[in-house]
Amino acid sequence: MKRKLALLTLAGALSVPMVAAEFITIGTGSVTGTYYPTGGAICQMVNKNKKETNIRCSVESTGGSVYNVNTIKAGELDFGISQSDTAYQAFKGEGKFQGAAAVPELRSAIAIYPELLALVVSQKSGIKSITDLKGKKINLDSPGSGTHMTADLVFEAFGIKASDLALANELKVSEGPTMLQDNHIDGYFFVAGHPTANIKDAANSVDISIVPIDGPQIDVLLKKYPYYAKGIISGSYYKGVPNDVPSIGVKAVLVTSTKVKDEVVYQVVKTILDNFEKFKELHPSYKTITKESLLEGLSIPQHPGAIRAFKEAGILK
Secondary structure: OHHHHHHHHHHHHHHOOOOOOEEEEEEOOOOOOOHHHHHHHHHHHHHHOHHHHOEEEEEEOOOOHHHHHHHHHOOOOOEEEEEHHHHHHHHHOOHHHOHHHOOOOEEEEEEEEEEEEEEEEEHHHOOOOHHHHOOOEEEOOOOOOHHHHHHHHHHHHHOOOHHHOOEEEOOOHHHHHHHHHOOOOOEEEEEEOOOOHHHHHHHHHOOEEEOOOOOHHHHHHHHHOOOEEEEEEOOOOOOOOOOOEEEEEEEEEEEEEOOOOHHHHHHHHHHHHHOHHHHHOOOHHHOOOOOHHHHOOOOOOEOHHHHHHHHHOOOOO
16 A cells, blocks of 8 residues: 555656756856956856746856847847947847847846946046036047947037047047046046946046036936936045046946746846845945946836836836
8 A cells, every 4th residue: 555655656746847947148248347247246146046946047258248139139148238328229220230130129137237437537637527628638539439429429418529629539548547647638538337447547646536427418418318327436436536426328238038038037137136235245336236226227128027026126116
């Protein structure tokens, strides 16, 4: 009798289908950049819950935003980190993603941290606002760069032309600290995840300020270009900059696809929200983010799984 019961129990156990584990991969960027440790931080938290969620996460070093979006389209990545402007262009079929290159199935999960525009100036230049730039020597970064493009839009918003400057330099932003130190320029623009070694180098050799980029002109700019968002450059980041400085920039966004299951996206986003304070400790770029800011700068539709997680957390109505 006992043997019969044992056989029946074994047969019953064998008849229960095994739930296959979900293996997901997050595409990031260079191992020396911020995207890679960000993907690693997300995977680290997701993998801690693998017994409950049955989701296994791995991180992959990639060529960055455009590569990640294209590889998600090809079905080779489940998630990727992308600048919000790249995600917007891919979804809309603009820029490099025109025609067949468009990725209409692309969806956002969370906007992780801002890559903010910093206007770094020497204190002796007397520049305290964007309107003070007229007659000054400013480096705009290389033509075609994200920094140059964003600086151009800020100029447009404030009614400033490059010809209003005493010098409109277009050298690589890496030259900025040296040019500032040598008095070749009064200031330079730089879009980056903060803190960044570039501005720390400048602050260690010159008394610097970072100029606020805000006001009604910026509000108009944000309405016109939805992939930009407001942010704060913390006053704890750079020598000589003791107060928080408002600015704008693109967001580093965790993106995915409509092909990825709702439950998988839900569990990934829920894990970040449930462990948010621990997540913030994993990289200096996360210092100024809030749960609410994870929804700011999402320039493409949000995945249903992500929406569910934010609604459950009471962040999204």
